[in-house]
Amino acid sequence: MLLLKRFPDQRNARPGVRMTRQEFMQWLKNVDLNGDGLISKEELMNALKALGLSWTWWKARRALARADLDKNGYINGSKEEEALADFFTEQWGIVFT
Structure with missing residues (x-):
């Protein structure tokens, strides 16, 4: 699995990790x-653990609860x-950026 950058953990957050939306997608x-x-x-x-x-x-549960707009249990679609x-x-x- 290719991972672009390490996201900061809330316990030791480093503000300002930068990437393009394209890199995130x-x-x-x-x-x-x-x-x-x-x-x-x-x-x-698994991705967050990696x-x-x-x-x-x-964290995955919270992210899914916020981003799963149609409440089907998955992140799907650009919205x-x-x-x-x-x-x-x-x-x-x-x-x-």
């Missing part, structure tokens, strides 16, 4: 391990991907 494609076009809580949890974050089950990007910015200080 590519990261999301890599999160979708089975290639079905949907990002499940488990896939997101980034070195702790409490990944809780939900944008909502996830906004959540990561708010929670972990990701800055999109």
Whole structure:
């Protein structure tokens, strides 16, 4: 799994991690391990764990609750991907350039 950058953990947050939206969207494609076009809580949890974050089950659940606009249990579609990007910015200080 290709991971672009390490996102800061809230416990030791480093504000201002920068990447383009395109880099983030590519990261999301890599999160979708089975290639079905949907990002499940488990896939997101594994990706966050690979980034070195702790409490990944809780963080994935919170991210999914915020970004899963149609409440089907998955991140799917550009609106939900944008909502996830906004959540990561708010929670972990990701800055999109």
